[in-house]
Structure formats: structure tokens, C-alpha cells
Amino acid sequence: MADKPPRRPRAETPKGFRDYFGAEVTERKSMLDRIAAVYHRYGFDPLETSAVETVEALGKFLPDVDRPNEGVFAWQDEDADWLALRYDLTAPLARVAAQYRNDLPSPYRRFAMGPVWRNEKPGPGRFRQFYQCDADTVGSASVAADAEICAMLADALEEVGIPRGDYVVKVNNRKVLNGVMEVAGLSGDDKDAKRGIVLRAIDKIDRLGPEGVRALLGAGRKDDSGDFTKGAGLNSEQAEVVMGFTTAKRDTGAETVARLRELVGASVIGAEGVSELEAIAALLEAQGYGPDRIVLDPGVVRGLGYYTGPVYEAELTFEILDEKGRKRQFGSVAGGGRYDGLVKRFTGQDVPATGVSIGVDRLLAALRAKGRSTGETAGPVVVTVMDRDRMADYMGMVGELRQAGIRAEVYLGNPKNFGNQLKYADKRASPVAVIQGGNEAAAGTVILKDLILGAKIAESATLEEWKDRPAQVEVPRSELVAAVKRMLGR
Template identity: 55%
Template sequence: MSDNKKKPQKLKARLPRGFVDREAADIRAVNEMTAKIREVYERYGFDPVETPLFEYTDALGKFLPDSDRPNEGVFSLQDDDEQWMSLRYDLTAPLARHVAENFNDIQLPYRTYRAGYVFRNEKPGPGRFRQFMQFDADSVGAPGVQADAEMCMMMADTLEALGIKRGDYVIRVNNRKVLDGVLEAIGLGGDDKAGQRLTVLRAIDKLDKFGPEGVRLLLGEGRKDESGDFTKGAGLNSDDITLLIGFLHSTVSIQSREIGFADGAESVGTKLMPHALFPYDGNRLVANERFSEGIAELSTIRTIVHASDYGPDRIKIDPSVVRGLEYYTGPVYEAELTFDVTNEKGEKVVFGSVGGGGRYDGLVSRFMGQPVPATGFSIGVSRLMTALKNLGKLGQDEVLAPVLVTVMDGDAEAMGRYQRFTQALRNEGIRAEMYQGNWKKFGNQLKYADRRNCPIAIIQGGDERANGEVQIKDLIEGKRLSGEITDNTEWREARVAQIVVPEAELVARVKEILSHQAEDRARGK
């Protein structure tokens, strides 16, 4: 056979790696969850805004996740004018661009929320996708840490509105100024150390995932994962690594207006004397201005949240909170779920983080040439949805399948009549559909109804049409009767599974049957 006569190859249907198709149940669960989140955000006075999926790559700038190469960490393409555009990596950088571009028309503080997909050009893995949804809230033009404190309180209220009880979550708070002060003290201050500093922060941010030894490797020469892939480390010496690991394991407590590290550190007034925790010159750290500012801001946040009855069981100070992105400049916070789940290895583990954020005073300023303070947080929608399903807090409201209007005749007049029945049901708020397949095989219509778990089928053949009537078949009751009824007495006492009614009574009788079915479900029948 010649090449010209070869049978063409069928296109292979395949899902790109790191992406997922979403089915009806997950879509409805997300809608249910985001509606509750919106209600909390609106109550706090936040308004919605939406930005596009693509931004010019230079608008993301140095805040790209891994390097300045357009396709490293983000998905990028060139426009027809040869400008690089990238799918957004998060929802914060696009907001900064939006605020800067519309600055003269925006009322500050600009309190806004938005939900949408973000994209990461990273290696996919179990539970790690290249496209996922975030739900963000931000306050731009709010310089005081009271805005950060309110963000933490709103995170706590959001989790509780979703049904997560106190004791099953905590909002952990730290300050990047504290972290930057520590890094400066070990020689990682200044612009020339920005890359190494970011590598260190990202390593610290993996504490929950890799544990102390994994972070120790990332702070040093690097770490090889189970697949053999190697991640280059920050290249710190062993003394600095030991110091940082010790810092992460310190327990921060707030007593009155004091913040102290519990590992033997001495606190005097509002000053921290950390020489017991840090084996090098502790006085040098106390003298670090950024470190001192961070401690003072944490103390203020503690005062505000405690005054509003958000105790440490809901919002607490924790020095291990980092947040991996470079643009954070002050308080950073993480929403962590503290209950146990079973992982893919059958091990009991704490569920962990479902969102977080912090202050990013420099992000909008890049476009403005003037200071524009901002703070905000982001919820990982898919991860939080998984948590809520684990708790049985999502998808409990069953979505009823549609009433099926069957088709017994295919001429235009009959189709118009069946469609009229369908619309009459829909107009009364009843989910309904007219069968769209091959109507000539009626048995297939009932099989379709069974697979769809339709509660009711509407049938009108020639005899019913002549009498102006319709059959209403209670498919749920019919299925129960066929499986449970064993004698004539039970059959007579059972609810009738099929009735014939005038067309004018169709909607009322369907409502009546649906009501009976709802009562049966409520009784667990």
C-alpha cells in the first residue's frame, strides 16, 4: 500500500502532565466553599476584582519563582510585538500591576478579594499540580500592622465559617524583619546576597515537608529527592546552618508586652536578649534594627488580636513561618490545619498549611516610584477542599438529578409538547431535562434515567396524549419496591410508584413526589 493510501492515525486523547479535569462534584464543592469564603470577606468590607490570566513577564519581574528566564517556573510566550507574556504565578503580582495602573482612580486603602487559577511551570507530582485555584484578600495602602492583624483574624473567621472548629486550625504569625535580621547577622544582608538569601528562605519554608535534616541539606550543599533529582542548596557553612535550625526550633511566646524565645533566652522589658539561643554575639542581634522592628510589630499584632478575643489557640507567634516568596517585607502568616490525616503511605500526618500571606510593601512601589504599603493572604482552594472533605464538611448537600421527560414521538408537534412540559418544570425551580438521545428505543431512555439517578420520569404516549394526560413514574420508589416488597399486602400499602394525571396537574404532582422523596432521604429510608 502506498504512503498516500495509509489510514490516518487517530489523534491520541491525553491530558497534559500536572493538569486535571474537574468533574461536577468537585466543581460544586468549590462553589459551595468559595461562597462561604466570599461571605466572610464581604463582611470585613472587601470587594471583588478580577485580573487576566496573562501578565507581561516584566510585571512579574524579579519575583519570578526561580530565575529571570521567562519559562523558568512560569509558562511564557511572546506576543506578536515580541513582548514576553506569562501565565500568572500568583494573584498578588497582578493585583500590584492593577493598582499601579489605576492608582488615581482607586480609593486607598483598597480592600479587595479575587479567586482564580494560577500556573506553575514546575515538576508535577502526587498532589502537586501545574494549575490550581487560589482565593486572595488584600489591603493596599494600609501601612499599620493592624491591617496584618485583621488579615489573621479574617483567616481564622474564614476557617470557622467553613466548619473547621477551634483546635483543628491555627494561624501562625512571624515577621520577615525578624528573619532578615537573623540573616544579616550571619552575613546574608545586602543586594549582592539576595539570591542566596532567597534560597535560604525557600529552604526554611520546607521545614514541614522535609523536616530538619532535609532543610539542613537544602541550607548546605543540596538535597536529592526520592526520584534522584538534585536541588542545589544555599551553600551555608555548618555553624550557620546549626544556628538557623536552632532558630526555627525555638518557641516564641508573648507574655504581656514581651516576646521571648523559650530556649533559655532572657527577656528584659520589651528587649530580647537571645544570647542563650544564639551561640554567636547575641548583642549584635539585639542591635539589629530590622530584627527589633520585627519584634515590636509582632508584639503589636499580639495585642490587637488578643484584645479581640483571638487567643493563641487561634492565632499564635511562630518563628518557623517563612513564606517562600521574596516580596514579603514584614509580618507573614500561615493558616495550618492541625488534625491528623492518613497520607498515601498509610502514615498519620498533620494536614498542614492551606494558605498564608504577609506584608509586601515593595510590590506596588516598583511601578510607582513611591511607597505603597500592602498586605494580604491567599487560600489554596484545592487543598482546603480536600481538608473539608476529610472533615465531612463539604459536599453533604446532595444535588438532585433532573426529572427526565421521555420522548415517545419524534415529530415537531410532539417535541414541542415535551419541551413545554420540561420548561413548565424548570419555571417552577425543578431541575428537568428532555431526553436528547435516540428516542426510538424507549428502554434506553429508562436506562439513561437509571444511570443518571433521575428521581422521576415523565411519559406521554398516544393514549395519554389523546386524553390530555401524562404518566409520572416515581423511579426512586419503583426501585425500592422492586427490591424490597415481598407480598401483596406490602405492595398495597406502599406508595404508588406510577400515576396518570391531567397535564395541568403535572408540576404540582411532581413537586409532591419530590417532597416525599426528600422526606425518605431525611429518614435514611
């Protein structure tokens, strides 16, 4: 019996990953280049770290008996070290700041852009590999560093095409929450069960609303499916203090600060947090960043367990339609804050740090939703091949076009069927096709076919705006570049 031929590998992307083609890659690069230009203008330096870190350096994840905890893609190296694909861009920064602390300036200001990997269950719009875009200042305890990151974030959003009025950067402070917790009789460690329930409840204010959060602060909450979540068991006075924090935003920054001062009472850490918020607002105002761009908002609670001081979030305020056709606000595209203590894991000494991470895919989706896609999607000018023996002539044409800065290529498929060449140009979204058969070569001319105009005419032969423009022109060979430029300019 003959051996079965080996099974062919399946041509499919691994689960939770995806491929990015021409326009998508160009679009992302264009957006990141604009953001990088803003970061560069603020004096931040680019940093590229390896995609692979030791699991020990990643910190959150420690080796299991067989493999590290879920969350990272990890493997054991030949020398028994556990290695993993980076989970974010912050842990590698902490390692770099510790490893090169004698060589780097202090403070060290860096930005980083690149893919990160999460070994998590994929879902709709949730991938195991995605892009992050971070900027951080390591080594400055001054709130001026936090204010600067907020200003830079606002500038970056405007630079990529989100106009003022369509976004707001919201600023809060972890210390204020600590003060409020102290007043509510909940001071101590975040590992405390009751305190943990309160933190998680506050974090759900957007999703559950005030009543849902109030229920979680008290006895507990039953959701629509009937599932019951045990609450923190606070009495009504304690719950009022916590709820007061989540709704403390007022019409002006000064009024918000005054309300927060009331809430933190005699708490020293709380008062410190309120003063930091006041200082950030004053520093931003001095640079012309008013409440139309950056606001103090105690409702920003995402990730408060991780941060040690100011926290900030960029929210897009325009409406989009969700998958069910309902109107909703686009929501958050970036977040960050102060995380003093991250570098300490390596050095044993406190090193203050603050930074922001932009959700690259979410920001790209927002730009598409606004019709402000940043990528250059026009295809190349295609030089067709009418006579394969004259390939050198066609290569000469394409060379001239490229020298003039025009994106161009020669058709390299089988030139027998000319129709296929035009179909190819169409698939490449080519604006112009260059044609030179034997007759044109003898006459010293070339034919230029305006493919965009041709498509418009095909859509509607009665289009008045197009009728005076010929879809095809014959020009002297010596005028090829100038004539293509004219056509592209239209």
C-alpha cells in the same frame, strides 16, 4: 498509490492539565462563592485581570534570547513584546495598582479568583493550571491590615465548612527573623550565601525536624540516600540562636512574645517585628479571635524570603490517611503576608501591601476528606418521551418545572427504547423521572418515578424505612409541579 488519510488528532488532555466535569465545577464554584461573600463582607472588591501579562510585568522572568526563562508559558508577540500566561494573581495586582493608582482608592482592597499557569514539570497532584483565590490590601502600612486578613481567613474557612478546632491560622514576622539573624552575626542581604543556607534550613524544620536543621546550620547533612548537603558553617552559639527562633512558641501569645524579645536582644528591626506581632495579637483579641483560631507561631517560615513583615499560614489540624494508609495532619491550605516593595518595581516608590492566597484545590480536597463537599450534585428531573409526536406536551411540562425553580430537562436522545431513557436518567443522577404515555395523556395524568427510592429498594427489598413509600405515583397533570416538589422534598 493512494494518499494516506490524514492522521486523526489524539483525544487526550495535554500533559499537566486536566478537565473538570459537572459536580467538580459546581463544588468549586459553590466554595468560591462562599469565600467571596466573606471577602465582600469585609469590604473587599472583586478584580478580574487578563490571563495574559507582559513578561516584564511578571517581574521574576525576563526574556531569554529564544524564549523567557522557564516557569511561564510565554510567546513573542508580533510587535516583538514577550507575553505570558499569568503565573499568579499577585503580579497582575501590582501592575493594576501602579497603572490605575490615580483612580483607585488608597488603600485598595481587592479579591481575585481564577486560574494561573506554571510551565513546570507536572507530577502527582501537581498541575500546570490551577485555581488561586487571593485577597490583598495595597497602600496600608498598618498592621491592622495584616490582622484583618488573618481574621478574614479564619472566617472564610468556617464559612466553607471547616469548623473551629479543625484549623489554626499561624502568624509570624520576617522582621523577627532578621533580628535573630543579626544577633547570630548574619545580618545583611538574603543573597549572601551563608544567610541563604540558613533561611533554606529553617524552611525545612517541618520535614527534617530540629536535628536535621541543626546539621544544616553547622557542617552539613547527609540524607537517607547518602547525598550530602553543605551546611552554613555556623558555630554552636550562632546555631543555638537560630534554633531558639524555630522553637520559640509558648503556651500563650504573651509568653511567645516575651521569648522572642529575649532572642532578638538589641536588634532594632527584631524588636520592631516583635511589637508588630504583639499588636496583631491585641487587635485580633479585641475582635474575639483568640488562640483557638489564630496563634503567634515562629515556626511559620514558608516563603520568608519574599515577605517583608508579618506572615501567616492557615493549617488544617485534623488527620487524614496518606496514600500508604498512614495517619497525618492535612496541613496548610493558605498562606500570605506583607510584601512591601512589589508595586515599587513599576512606580519607583514604596507601596505597602499585604495579602493571602488560598489553595483552592487543597481546600476542596480537605472538604471532601471531612465529608463536607460544598457542591450541589443532584441531577435534573428527566421528562421522558413516550410519543415523539407529542414533544410539545413534554416541553410544556419541563417549562413548568423550570419556572418553579426545579432543575429539569426533556430526554432528547432516540426515544424508541424506554429502558435507555431510564439509564440516561440514572447516569445524570436524576432524582425523579416524569412519564406520560398515550393512556396517561387521555386520562389527564402523569406518572412520577422516584429514582432514588427505586435504587434503595433495589439495594435491599427489606428496608423497613422505605416500604411504606411507593416508588411510583400517578397524579393529575395539573398537579405535576406540586407532586414533583413533594417527591424532591423527601
